[in-house]
Amino acid sequence: MKKSMRKILAAVLALTLIVGLFAACGSKEDSGTQTGAETIKIGAIGPLTGGAAVYGNAVKNGAQLAVDEINKAGGINGMKIEFRMEDDEHDAEKSVNAYNTLKDWGMQMLMGTVTTQPCLAVINNTKADNMYQLTPSASGADVIVNDNTFQVCFTDPNQGIASADYIADNGIARKVAVIYNSSDAYSSGIYNTFKSEAAAKGLEIVATEAFTEDSKTDFSAQLTKVKSSGAELLFLPIYADAASSLLSQASKLGLNVKYFGCDGLDGILDIEGFDGKLAENVMLLTPFAANATDETTQKFVSAFKAAGYEESTLNQFAADAYDAIYIMKAAAEKSGVKAGMSVSEIGDAMKGVMPQITVDGVTGSGMKWLSTGEVSKTPKAVKIVNGEYQAME
Template identity: 40%
Template sequence: MKKNFLKVACAAMALAVGVTSAAACGSSEEAYFIGASGPLTGGAASYGIAVQNGASMAIEEINAAGGLDGVNLKFEMLDDAHDSTKVPNNFSNLLEKGMQVSLGCVTTVPCLEFKNYARENEVFFLTPSATGTDVPDGEHGAFQMCFTDPAQGTKAAEYVKANASDKKIGVLYKSDDDYSKGIHDAFMAEFTDAEKANIKTASFIESTDFSSQIAQLKDCNFIFLPVYTEPASKFMVQAKDKVATDAIYFGCDGLDGVDKVEGFDINSIPQEVSYLSHFNANATTGKAGEFVRKYTEKYGTDTLNQFGASAYDCVYALFDAMKAAKDAGKNVSPSTSAADFCKILIEEFTTDGFTFSGATGTNVKWNKDGTVSKTPEKNIVKAATNA
C-alpha cells in the first residue's frame, strides 16, 4: 500500500461521489483522528471489543474535559476478525478517512501486517496488546504499551527467583505456539544450567489430554503456565487431584480472563491461580481501580481485561504526548499530516522527560526501539483453597 496508491484511491473515491477536488480525502474534520484495526467478530472478539471499549471511554473522557485545547479527539476501529488479510483494506479505509495516529492492531499477526503499511505511509501507532517481538520499531513509529513475549518470560523468571526459590518449579508450554514458546525460552534463559536441572518442563501441541504432562509435573508446587486460558483451564481441571493443593499456578498475560472461560469453574481448583501482568482486573484503588470501576459501570465485566485497560492508557498516552508537543510549539492540529505526527510522536515518546502513569503502570517510559519499560505485578485470580 504505497502512498501513490492511496492518493489514487482517494482521487477515485472523490470522483465517485462527485467531489471536484481530492483534497477532502484524508481530512479528519475538526478533530484529531485515531484509528485501529482489531477483532470485533470471531474467536478473538472479546479482546478487540475490550480495546474498542477502553479507547472509546478514554476519548469520551478527554472530550468531556475539553479535548486538546478545545479540539476533540475521535476514534474508529475496523473489524479484522484476527485475520491479517483484512488489514490492508482496513488501513486504506482509515487513512482515507483521515487517520493521523493509530493504535495499530490488537493481535500480533495482523499487527505485523499493519506495521508494514504504517511504515510505508509514516503512521505512528501505539498498540495496546500486540506482544510480538517484531512489532515494535521505534525508528519508524511502531510502539507498544504491552510487554513483548520474551520480556514477559524475563520478568516471570525474575519473579520466580525472588519469590519461589524454595519451590519445586515446573513449566508447561505449547511448543508450536510462538507466544508460549517465546515466553518459555526467555524464562529458561534467565537460569543457570545448574538451576535448569531442577526445573521440570513439559510441552504439548494438542490441548485435550494432559495426562502425560501431569505425570511430569505432579511433584512440582510452583507451575509456570505461559499459555492461553483454554489449555490452562483444561490442564488445571485434569491436574487438580494430582498436583498438590498448596501448589501455585502462575502465568503471564495469556491467563488474563481464565476465570471467564466458558464451562470452567475456577473455584473448583484448589490451587492458587495467578499471573504476572501490567494490569490487575481486581484492583480497587489507584488508577487501575478507577478504570475497573468506570469500565464496569459502562460495559459490565464480560470484557474487563488488560486489553481494554491498555487501550485506555494508549489513548491517554497519545493525548499527553500530543499536548506536550503542542505546548512546546510544534505543529499539532487536526490538519497535521500523519507523517508529521509520526515524526513528532517518535520524538516525544523517546525523550527522557516523557513518562506516563495510568491503569497499566506508573512512570511508564518507552525505549528507542519502541518497547515499553514498566513494572508488572502479580495478580491473584483465585487464592488457594482446601479441597
C-alpha cells in the same frame, strides 16, 4: 430487435450502478480529509470476531472509554477524537485490509494491532506511511523494530525474564515444569527467555511439555509427565482458553502444584463453563488487577462499570487500551499535534516526544519509553484468591 434494446439498456444500467459504487468509494476518502479540521482520527485494529475476539473487544471498550472521557474533558489540544476500530480476525492479511480501510476513513494515528502476528504485517504499512503506531498488547519483540511503533505492554522476552525473576526472587519454587503452546509466537517467545533466565537464577526446569493450537483441549499426557517430574510449580505462558481446560484436567488428575502464568491468563475467571475454584491460588504476571487499591485503577474500574461495558472485558487488554489512548493524548499535547497536519507530520512529531513523556496509567505508574519503542514499567503479579484477582507484594 426491441428485446435486444432492452437488454442493452439493462446492461448499461448495471454498468452505471457499478461505476456509482466505485465513485462512492472514492468520495468517502475525500470527506475523510475535509472533516479533519477540528477532530483527530484515531484508528484501532484487533480481533473482534473469531477465537481471539475477547482481547479485541476488551481493547475496543477500554479505548472507547478513554476516548469518551477525553472528549468530555475538551479533547486533545481542543480537538475531539474520532475513534473507529476495525476487525482483523487475528489474521495478518485481514489486518492489512483493516489498516487500509481505516486509511480510507482518514485515520491519523493507529492504536493497534491487538495481537502480535497481524501487527508484524501492519508495521510494514505504517512504516511506509510514517504513521504513528502504538500497540496496546502486541507483545512480540519484533513489533517495535520500526521507529514509529511503540508498545504499552511488555515484550514477550521481558515477560519470560520477569516471570523467572519473580519466581526465584520471591522463593516461590525451585523445581519448575513448563507447559507451553509451541505453535504460538506469544507462548514460545516467553518460554524461550524464561528457560535461559531460569537457568541463570538457579531454577531447575524438571519438565517441559508443548502443545499446539490444534491440540489445546487435551492435556492429560503433558500433565501426567508434570506430575511424575516432581515439580513444585507449573509455569503456564499460555492463553486463558487453553489454561481453563488444562486446570480442570489437572484437578481431575489430582495434580498438586502451584501455577504461575503471564498476562495471557488474564480473563480466565470469565471463561464460560469454567469453574473459578480451579483457578484458586493461580499466580499471574499482569500489569492490571481490577481490585487493586490504587486510585487510578479504582477510577478506571468504576468508570468502566458505569459506562455499561461487559465486565468480562474488564481485563488487562482493556486497561492497556485505556492507557494507550491517554499516552497518545500526552504525546500529542507535548508535540503540539494539530488537526491540519498530515499523517507523516504527526508521525514525526509523536515519535520525537515519546522518549520524553512519562505517563501514570492503569497498567503502571511512571511509564517511560525508549526510542526503540519499548516501555519501561515495573511488572506486577496478582494471585487469584476467592475468585478475585488480588495484587501480590
